[in-house]
Amino acid sequence: MAPAREFNAMVDVHAHILPGLDDGPSDLSASLAMCRLAVADGITQMAATPHFCPPFYRHAPREISRAVAALAQALAREGIPLRLYPGADVSQRADVLGLARQGRLPTLAGQGRYFLLEPVQGGLRALAGLASELRPLGLRPIITHPERLAEAGRGGWSWLEGLVERGCLVQITAMSLTGGFGAPAQERAEDLLARGLVHLVASDAHSTGRRPPLLSPARERLIELVGEAGAERLLRTWPLAVLEGKDHLASN
Numbered sequence: 001m002a003p004a005r006e007f008n009a010m011v012d013v014h015a016h017i018l019p020g021l022d023d024g025p026s027d028l029s030a031s032l033a034m035c036r037l038a039v040a041d042g043i044t045q046m047a048a049t050p051h052f053c054p055p056f057y058r059h060a061p062r063e064i065s066r067a068v069a070a071l072a073q074a075l076a077r078e079g080i081p082l083r084l085y086p087g088a089d090v091s092q093r094a095d096v097l098g099l100a101r102q103g104r105l106p107t108l109a110g111q112g113r114y115f116l117l118e119p120v121q122g123g124l125r126a127l128a129g130l131a132s133e134l135r136p137l138g139l140r141p142i143i144t145h146p147e148r149l150a151e152a153g154r155g156g157w158s159w160l161e162g163l164v165e166r167g168c169l170v171q172i173t174a175m176s177l178t179g180g181f182g183a184p185a186q187e188r189a190e191d192l193l194a195r196g197l198v199h200l201v202a203s204d205a206h207s208t209g210r211r212p213p214l215l216s217p218a219r220e221r222l223i224e225l226v227g228e229a230g231a232e233r234l235l236r237t238w239p240l241a242v243l244e245g246k247d248h249l250a251s252n
């Protein structure tokens with residue numbers, strides 16, 4: 001069998017890359033080391049998504065954008081070709097609806113369309129109502145790494161299918177596909193892929209070590225599981241469409 005032709009640019013919509021804002025890198029040099037690693041891996045564009053979980057982490061969109069601009073300047077100075085976009089990793093514990101109504105929800109690339117929404121243990125049933133209330137506001141949650149929640153696949157995935165019907169997207173973590181979060185998470189990730197319930201694969205990077213900004217190990221596994229065209233959709237085409245705020249994800 002001929003080796004697959006690998007696409008060579010990937011887009012990461014979930015990375016804790018900004019220095020000192022959350023439990024990601026603590027200073028600029030650690031941020032830059034992560035960015036260098038991402039670029040060497042083939043990542044060309046990345047959303048900087050610090051945790052948003054009041055009262056612990058509650059950076060306003062303006063603050064996040066300022067931090068992104070500062071890191072982008074440092075990247076230019078260092079000659080590191082990585083394009084950054086603002087975003088946040090919004091916990092379900094935040095007052096998502098209130099923030100959305102006030103126009104203070106940190107959305108990806110500030111597009112006012114997609115935002116990362118991290119479900120919490122015990123909160124899955126409440127997500128459908130939230131997604132329905134957000135829809136008229138033009139907001140589409142991206143449900144982050146459901147495969148990492150032990151309760152998520154128990155009793156099937158109808159709760160997640162219902163969310164997708166309400167306009168939500170689903171993002172799994174790259175390391176889940178390579179076993180970094182254990183066998184059950186890996187099995188759930190593969191199950192979701194087989195059901196067509198995954199739209200984005202992202203690093204959720206926190207450091208150069210234990211949670212690195214790498215997508216290429218997952219790309220190998222994705223090519224085996226869904227073929228090269230499928231892998232490209234999940235690692236490049238759809239992440240880019242999301243950062244551009246496109247309403248529809250083209251299938252090729």
Ligand SMILES: [Fe+2]
Nearest residue numbers: 014016089204
């Ligand atoms: Fe995250």
